[in-house]
Amino acid sequence: MQQGWKGEPGSMxxxxxxxxxxxxxxxxxxxxxxxxPLRAQGTFVPFVDGGILRRKLYIHRVTLRxxxxxxxxxxxxxxxxxxxxxxxxxxxxxxxHWSPRLAVFGDLGADNPKALPRLRRDTQQGMYDAVLHVxxxxxxxxxxNARVGDxxxxxxxxVAASLPYMTCPGNHEERYNFSNYKARFSMPGDNEGLWYSWxxxxxxxxxxxxxxxxxxxxxRHLVQRQFRWLExxxxxxxxxxxxxxxxxxxxxxxMYCSNADLDDCTRHESKVRKGLQGKLYGLEDLFxxxxxxxxxxxxxxxxxxxxxxxxxxxFNGSGEMPYTNPRGPVHIITGSAGCEERLTPFAVxxxxxxxxxxxxxxxxxxxxxxxxxxxIQQVSDDQDGKIVDDVWVGTTLLHSSDRxxxxxxxxxxxx
Numbered sequence: 395m396q397q398g399w400k401g402e403p404g405s406m407x408x409x410x411x412x413x414x415x416x417x418x419x420x421x422x423x424x425x426x427x428x429x430x431p432l433r434a435q436g437t438f439v440p441f442v443d444g445g446i447l448r449r450k451l452y453i454h455r456v457t458l459r460x461x462x463x464x465x466x467x468x469x470x471x472x473x474x475x476x477x478x479x480x481x482x483x484x485x486x487x488x489x490x491h492w493s494p495r496l497a498v499f500g501d502l503g504a505d506n507p508k509a510l511p512r513l514r515r516d517t518q519q520g521m522y523d524a525v526l527h528v529x530x531x532x533x534x535x536x537x538x539n540a541r542v543g544d545x546x547x548x549x550x551x552x553v554a555a556s557l558p559y560m561t562c563p564g565n566h567e568e569r570y571n572f573s574n575y576k577a578r579f580s581m582p583g584d585n586e587g588l589w590y591s592w593x594x595x596x597x598x599x600x601x602x603x604x605x606x607x608x609x610x611x612x613x614r615h616l617v618q619r620q621f622r623w624l625e626x627x628x629x630x631x632x633x634x635x636x637x638x639x640x641x642x643x644x645x646x647x648x649m650y651c652s653n654a655d656l657d658d659c660t661r662h663e664s665k666v667r668k669g670l671q672g673k674l675y676g677l678e679d680l681f682x683x684x685x686x687x688x689x690x691x692x693x694x695x696x697x698x699x700x701x702x703x704x705x706x707x708x709f710n711g712s713g714e715m716p717y718t719n720p721r722g723p724v725h726i727i728t729g730s731a732g733c734e735e736r737l738t739p740f741a742v743x744x745x746x747x748x749x750x751x752x753x754x755x756x757x758x759x760x761x762x763x764x765x766x767x768x769x770i771q772q773v774s775d776d777q778d779g780k781i782v783d784d785v786w787v788g789t790t791l792l793h794s795s796d797r798x799x800x801x802x803x804x805x806x807x808x809x
Contacts, residue, residue, distance in 0.1 A: 500692020
């Protein structure tokens with residue numbers, strides 16, 4: 395079972411799977427025990443996996459509406475033919491003036507999911523308001539006629555049934571045109587979760603697909619369609635900085651990394667950064683132009699924090715406070731949650747733009763404190779939950795006369 399947030403204030407969407415067609419209902423209420431007085435109906439769609447057995451599942455979606463912000467609800471889902479156990483979640487708060495706490499990671503497998511026990515404990519203790527899973531699930535959801543996908547969804551259920559579990563597609567979701575990914579997760583917008591955006595507290599969060607640049611046989615037009623959507627969304631978000639000062643992106647394959655492999659991010663002109671043929675629909679210039687503050691990535695099975703960067707140049711705010719008024723986006727690569735492929739080594743010598751590198755299993759905590767401060771921490775699972783990276787990204791309040799001093803195209807926020 396998985397909860398997604400469709401971007402509509404006061405709502406939450408519950409998604410689950412059955413083997414036979416049944417009604418789709420969620421019963422919910424405020425009391426932990428006793429009757430659940432509220433009811434919501436939804437719909438189901440058949441999903442046929444592309445494997446040799448053509449296994450058929452029924453994917454149910456029910457949206458709960460008119461939820462009270464910040465209030466905890468108890469719910470179960472199913473029908474007269476059978477009900478799930480009870481789960482609980484806290485409805486997201488409304489508006490921009492609160493401080494969301496997020497768990498961020500990618501590359502979590504059904505085998506060797508190292509970070510999952512701690513993530514479950516964190517979630518049960520109420521540490522997070524939402525999860526950002528930055529691509530690569532299960533390894534792979536389509537395997538064994540999608541039974542690995544079923545097993546993975548059961549594994550993440552204690553987290554995903556308690557919090558909005560927000561996703562983007564990675565390369566391991568590619569089979570049958572990302573069909574398992576599209577079917578199993580419920581994201582905002584009408585692009586089957588391949589790209590969408592949503593507002594959370596003082597931040598505008600954009601999720602997109604790096605995979606459109608690599609699996610061109612599913613349609614080159616997707617590269618252009620996504621790029622145009624991104625530009626339009628960024629224009630609106632940039633104009634709305636007074637209400638939501640931060641713009642944060644999440645996509646699976648990074649633009650930069652210093653890992654010792656031959657992935658796209660190790661190439662000087664990476665496809666994600668520079669686009670097709672090194673010039674079409676590259677994302678670095680686009681994100682820089684609209685002042686994206688924080689870029690979250692995965693794919694490399696390690697953790698790396700970069701100095702503020704644009705076009706291989708470090709744009710630190712100052713020597714003493716590099717992340718205060720940075721003049722370029724901050725990149726975080728967090729793909730070490732755990733999978734059968736193990737951890738990715740780093741190149742021997744770090745690049746000048748690489749600030750911190752951690753080759754340990756773990757995940758990232760992201761606290762969007764307010765319109766001027768974001769707190770980023772990396773939790774090491776190898777060191778029993780020790781915080782192995784801890785940094786604040788901040789802006790000072792600027793008067794409009796200061797804006798001209800910012801480099802062309804990159805802007806600071808005004809809280």
